[in-house]
Amino acid sequence: MGTVSKALILLDLFSRSRPEIGLSDLARLAGMNKATVYRLLRELQAAGLVEQTEAKAYRLGPSVLRLAGVREATVPMREVARRVLRDLADTTGETAHLSQVQGERLVTFDYAYAPAHGTSVRMEDAEVLPFHATSTGLAVLAFADPALRARVLAGPLPALTPETPTDPGDIRDRLARIRATGFADLVGGFEADVHSLAVPLFDAAAACIGAVAVATPTARMTPVLRGLIVVSLFNAAHALCAGWGGFLPEDLQKVWADAV
Amino acid sequence: MGTVSKALILLDLFSRSRPEIGLSDLARLAGMNKATVYRLLRELQAAGLVEQTEAKAYRLGPSVLRLAGVREATVPMREVARRVLRDLADTTGETAHLSQVQGERLVTFDYAYAPAHGTSVRMEDAEVLPFHATSTGLAVLAFADPALRARVLAGPLPALTPETPTDPGDIRDRLARIRATGFADLVGGFEADVHSLAVPLFDAAAACIGAVAVATPTARMTPVLRGLIVVSLFNAAHALCAGWGGFLPEDLQKVWADAV
DNA sequence: GCGGGCGGTTCATTATTCAAACCATCGGTT
């Protein structure tokens, strides 16, 4: 593995639920030598991507904000995503989130909580999602490049709960059903007691780049709520693809229209 | 120089005014070998920090947004900065911007334009500012760690315009005056016909970490406007330091209070 | 169809990075 990749792995260890990390912890988490981590951090620090607190712990630095500003000016995405997710959370009364494919991973890009409920599905600790154990992941797999699908199904499919789909054959069946209905539906595959629904998102070349989803506590799910969520997801996907110039495949649009 | 630093230099080449860059251009701009740049880009791409357009050009990738989200959740800064700069631009009717010290550089963090005028000072091409040729830089130098001051004054001080201060002795005099008045004032040092005023900003440890400034076309500057801008800058600095837990040195607060 | 630009690739040389051990320092425990 290249040196640069190692440095970037370090950056990925920071998250909302773990925003500051010490040198030794960082080395342990990354599975790297402490000296290596230290040297990498010094370079990241010089570039402002990382900074040190008074307690010597490391955290992401101010440079990431500048880069994000440039990215947003280049491809405005966050803004429309925020608006749509906010709307989705408000109309469904549940947690909405949007995740993107990044290489072989599925990374949560943004999310919004409903103000209404005391309990809701939290996203702070779910910044990287498994393909096989989430409705988001299944929605993406169903419409993604077959090569990605094959790689994921060939890889390890750990059971995160007793409900997690782990059999490649079973998963392929589910993907066929998702293609037929236009949305993914999974109960308790990632966390017990979470029911989530997802629809895929596409870029300008009609390639599947992620999915938007709504997650609810299973106890609260009803047929009526489920219907509301599915329709809201269709609308959200339309708005998102329109907002950043993505292209919704014709046949999928038809499936959605028929479902409503 | 380390490999990681080279990769990060590549990231820094992207800006609002140059958001997409081809491989050869990138190699030329960075002064590196094309093969090297290509390899670095592939690693950056794998991490999602960079992506390729259909035309094979490179641009910043979606990962920077996730990192920025984490950073903002850790140290909320952008939000308060945006609000204060917006306010500053509105009340003065001129361009406001905030820049931060990052290592030996001065990097523009955010800016806001006044809606009023047809002409205004643009910031798109001024993402990295020289210390000696801007009011922002002088404000920072005046209150920064003496070591940084010494390094900057010992380094090259290129004249960007005929008005750029280039003599270390002259600059030291200016810095003394800035400490006495509490703000920096420079006419045409960075670009001809731009008059800019700046005040320093401090972190929780009372270290100078940047400056907030207002830039106007020289033709429009009047004593009245200048007074308005200076007072607005004092207020903005107060709001900013309060907003992110920074500490304004007592003596500087006194200087500002006396000046009003 | 030719020249010059592009993105991307190769490979021997060489410089950088690695891992394990080592310091100094801190806070709590015995």
Add this chain to the structure above:
DNA sequence: AACCGATGGTTTGAATAATGAACCGCCCGC
């Protein structure tokens, strides 16, 4: 106060990864 087990930070020869000149095929304008 001596000790312990952490921490952040630094050094070392051995091994690995980065490097850059030359090279491809490709496309575009002439």
